[in-house]
Amino acid sequence: MEPAEAQEGPSLLSDAERQRFEQLVLPHLDSAHNLARWLLRTEADAQDVAQEALLRALRFFPGFHGGDPRAWLLTIVRNASYTWLESHRRGGNTEEFDEERHGEPGASPEAQAIARADRERLRDALERLPTRFREVLILRELEGCSYKEIAEITAVPLGTVMSSLARARRRLQRILIGPAREETPP
Amino acid sequence: MSCEKAESLLHGYLDGELDAVGATEFERHVQGCPDCTRELDAQRSLRSHLREADLYAPAPPSLRRMIHERVAPLPSGGAASAPRPGRWRWLAAAAVVTLLATVPWLALRETRPGAAEDPLAAAALDAHLRSLQVGHLTDVVSTDAHTVKPWFDGKLSYSPPVVDLAAEGFPLIGGRLDVVDGRTVVALVYGRRKHVLSVFVWPSDGTPEAAPRAGARLGYGWIEWTHAGMRYWVVSDVAPAEREEFSRLLRR
Numbered sequence: 223m224e225p226a227e228a229q230e231g232p233s234l235l236s237d238a239e240r241q242r243f244e245q246l247v248l249p250h251l252d253s254a255h256n257l258a259r260w261l262l263r264t265e266a267d268a269q270d271v272a273q274e275a276l277l278r279a280l281r282f283f284p285g286f287h288g289g290d291p292r293a294w295l296l297t298i299v300r301n302a303s304y305t306w307l308e309s310h311r312r313g314g315n316t317e318e319f320d321e322e323r324h325g326e327p328g329a330s331p332e333a334q335a336i337a338r339a340d341r342e343r344l345r346d347a348l349e350r351l352p353t354r355f356r357e358v359l360i361l362r363e364l365e366g367c368s369y370k371e372i373a374e375i376t377a378v379p380l381g382t383v384m385s386s387l388a389r390a391r392r393r394l395q396r397i398l399i400g401p402a403r404e405e406t407p408p
Numbered sequence: 409m410s411c412e413k414a415e416s417l418l419h420g421y422l423d424g425e426l427d428a429v430g431a432t433e434f435e436r437h438v439q440g441c442p443d444c445t446r447e448l449d450a451q452r453s454l455r456s457h458l459r460e461a462d463l464y465a466p467a468p469p470s471l472r473r474m475i476h477e478r479v480a481p482l483p484s485g486g487a488a489s490a491p492r493p494g495r496w497r498w499l500a501a502a503a504v505v506t507l508l509a510t511v512p513w514l515a516l517r518e519t520r521p522g523a524a525e526d527p528l529a530a531a532a533l534d535a536h537l538r539s540l541q542v543g544h545l546t547d548v549v550s551t552d553a554h555t556v557k558p559w560f561d562g563k564l565s566y567s568p569p570v571v572d573l574a575a576e577g578f579p580l581i582g583g584r585l586d587v588v589d590g591r592t593v594v595a596l597v598y599g600r601r602k603h604v605l606s607v608f609v610w611p612s613d614g615t616p617e618a619a620p621r622a623g624a625r626l627g628y629g630w631i632e633w634t635h636a637g638m639r640y641w642v643v644s645d646v647a648p649a650e651r652e653e654f655s656r657l658l659r660r
Contacts, residue, residue: 240479243479244479245526246621248475248476248479249622249623249624250622251467251471251472251475252464252466252467252624252648253648254467255465255466255467255468255471256464256465256466259465260465265465265468268465269468269470269471272467272471273471273474273475276475276478276479277478280478280479290619292622340461341461341462341463344457344458344461344463345461345463348463359458362423362649363455363458363459363649364458364459364463364464364647364648364649365648365649365652366647366648366649366650366651366652366653366656367652368425368652368656369420369423369425384416384419384420384423384425385416385419387419387423388416388418388419391419391451391454394454395450395454398454
């Protein structure tokens with residue numbers, strides 16, 4: 223867990239630590255921004271939150287003892303993003319998806335339908351996914367995270383990563399093959 | 409294996425997260441089951457669309473600059489004493505002029521410090537870029553690991569592991585000898601659509617086992633690790649997810 227907010231953090235690091243931060247953490251700035259962008263869904267918010275997360279990471283860096291720096295940074299980005307989402311609640315998009323109610327996808331035509339999906343449709347469909355599903359897809363498909371890394375970043379047991387991904391992908395397929403515009407929550 | 413079981417394993421299979429036994433059982437089931445084959449195809453198609461749709465949102469230069477100023481202020485102290493807002497306009501205009509005049513220099517300077525600080529990363533990147541520029545990708549051209557591996561025999565004191573990853577979408581193109589940081593190394597070349605991935609391998613000479621570490625520079629990303637007495641550097645301009653996946657397949 224992250225410690226409570228420190229005051230003017232960055233100046234607390236020694237030069238050696240700062241250099242280590244540059245070598246280990248900064249190379250993952252793209253990943254940090256990418257995750258924030260997809261969790262928050264707007265570029266301006268993503269920049270603010272990614273910046274805040276990086277500065278927070280810098281403050282907490284003395285507490286980072288080995289491990290995967292990308293997963294460590296993305297955990298901080300994710301926490302910052304969820305905090306932001308909670309304080310700017312936009313309503314509606316974090317509800318749990320009800321498999322029972324929505325049933326299974328029809329078997330055959332999805333491959334062709336998805337083949338027609340262009341970038342904008344994919345982006346749109348991803349943005350309409352509940353946040354928890356969107357994040358596992360982004361981590362897996364865009365960041366190339368392993369299940370172990372996804373479990374670490376999203377704080378879920380390793381055993382549930384596969385089923386979350388399965389549900390997320392089915393939901394995405396359904397949005398892509400469904401009627402051109404699925405009703406969006408008010 | 410029942411369809412129900414297969415369905416629950418499908419995503420683990422797709423993501424390369426099943427163990428060898430699980431994967432083999434899954435494949436055996438799919439071969440005789442049109443429904444599961446269709447579902448697997450649909451999922452593969454969804455994945456390739458996601459990965460090819462250019463959805464990745466890298467950090468914009470403004471964010472990168474801001475972070476670098478906070479983390480690594482220039483020694484001159486320019487960043488520490490932030491100029492008053494009114495002066496920004498002039499500074500920005502001056503910056504544009506400077507930028508236009510020095511684009512290649514800037515491209516080299518505006519790198520992520522991870523690589524800039526790391527001479528090996530720089531050397532591996534250079535070797536990769538050199539091979540692309542001089543059109544010298546391979547000395548031995550073959551998609552067959554059993555042809556590429558023996559080619560190195562007698563040329564080096566060690567034998568590099570060469571694996572076939574065509575089924576996973578990374579066909580082997582060939583191999584060559586290269587020089588990284590003053591030592592002769594094995595360079596294996598794999599393809600991914602129109603992109604090239606270089607894998608540099610050499611004996612670790614006592615460097616302890618190390619988990620993968622990644623970085624990027626000039627639009628090229630690298631991942632390096634040490635395993636079983638060998639150091640590995642993967643360099644390519646494929647998407648980060650593909651680089652990760654490729655490296656994971658190599659470590660399998």
